[in-house]
Amino acid sequence: MNAPIGHYQYDAVDRDFLASRIEEFADQVGRRLSGALTEDEFKPFRLMNGLYLQLHAYMLRIAIPYGTLDSRQMRMLAEIARVHDRDYGHFTTRQNIQFNWIKLEETPEILRKLASVDMHAIQTSGNCIRNVTSDQFAGAAADELLDPRIHAEILRQWSTLHPEFTFLPRKFKIAISGSPQDRVAARFHDIGLVTRPGADGKPLFRIFVGGGLGRTPFVGKEIFDSVPEEDLLMTLEAIIRVYNAHGRRDNIYKARIKVLVEALGIEAYRAAVLAELAQMDRAHYRLTPEMVGAIRARFASPVLDAPADAAARLEADRRRDAAFDRWVHANTHPHRAPGFIAVTVSLKPTGGSPGDATSAQMDRLADLADSHSFGELRITHMQNIVLAHVRQDRLFALWSELREIGLGTPNVSRIGDIIACPGLDYCALANARSIPIARKLSARFGDVALQEEIGVLRVNISGCINACGHHHAGHIGLLGVDKRGEEFFQITLGGRSDEKAAIGEILGPALREDETVDAIARIVDRYLSLRDMGESFLDTLSRLGDAPFKEAAYEAA
Amino acid sequence: MLHPARLGAGQKLALTANRLLDGVIVWRDAAGAWWSAFDRAALLDADEAEAALAGVDAQKDGVVGVYKVAVTPGAPPVPATMRERIRAFGPTV
């Protein structure tokens, strides 16, 4: 097979490794079922293979490195949904997919199926370096300075089963972007990398450390501004070594790197990393141009040829059809190549469960990737799907087909494009349900013309303080809390995860679910009545502060 | 225990777990058998529940993560918390 577009092509070494890993796990499952392993003994093994025991069943989280899939992989996910689950899968804020109704005894078979398309569930759990995430428009966006996927793959290979970093104090998340427009929430990761070409054209890396959400949210701090490519791995090793040595293992709530960075201060942390670097063998860790070239060779590039009148034909289609025009306005991003455009397929139908896709939708998306985007798909951390290289003159045809499968909703980055964690309906750790309130909000703002009028407005919902729905980073954030067995929601305003990353501030006392939906509707109404021409919700909030919104939210309470 | 069950007035306790093979939620009846239907669960007083819990052999029964759940009596009885109602009757979405 030719190298796939957009992700690394496995070789025999990769495949042999996966095969032996699966047989090892199959043996562990067999011993668990026979009683030779107790649950306490087995639990770390299953977690290392992405298998959680959740509220209703086992949940399998499958890694999608830097969010990129090819169509045959998507079809395999569809098959797993159909044969081994309840005919759907849930795409997550970590660009992965979760299946919520998996049987333990079928897990080895599922992992074999995944391996047949070069996929696995490693690095989706445990206190290791987790699956690396990246920009959903990598290699496509007009605003990109450097394609981050080659280095994302290098980081994947470096971090996979890294012997020194398999038992860190806590899980460790890395994101990498090659655009000044931060679409990966680099400043909310344990390590966030933003790459750009230096004066000589060679990649440089700006590194943020100690960002994160959860119980104690922090915006990451810049530790280095311009790390050269050849020192990238050495620098990351040193940063994580300092964390591994000094991160707290006595208290799970204080174990993330963000707490250590905050406790030491960024200057002291940087000094500790520099001291570590000074005693490392630079030659040993050097990432050579040859190594980078070898990884690059495993990626195929799409041939981006479009007819000269592609853009003009798209303009004509937009003029002809207002609904199409609205969708193009919300769901596309400028492409670097003339005549092409990057498309975000919203997995947030009005009143639906954010991030869910049925097996039939996955199969059709795979077909559409083949016919419109070189067989390649990306999962976004906003829980949508990107077809990155679509010809502009074929966009209308793609949109028409998406509408047929219920995936033509024009709401990307709008209030209907809600990010929500699984919440109490599925998650064993939850305080409150996230999906029902997401569905109610989505239905309340179902009018796409109203959503367009409101403009960019991100709503993020988490069912507990672990913040998997990134509520701190939502323009409007909702956090589920339990008050004497009842579900309440705390509202935060002003969070954002882009290059101006900020943590949302709590507006006031938590509200009941129905009150919360009404309160948000009033907050939005207040924004529409107060905004100046061209002002986004965040602009108005920063101009006026939260007082008018607080007044609106608690008006009837 | 992960989920301590606090008993309110008139409430009873049931024993629950996940089935080892497929993770399905199960409830223990008066004879010690496990069922996926909540309405088969034995409703026990605190002492009875403690004794029943001590008597469970999870591996032999093919279950994992056994614990007690508070149940509000009624027609029919239902688990006292939203979390346990969702476990008993499935996701609400």
Ligand code: SF4
């Ligand atoms: S935020 Fe809490 S409820 Fe939501 S998925 Fe994460 S742990 Fe579960």
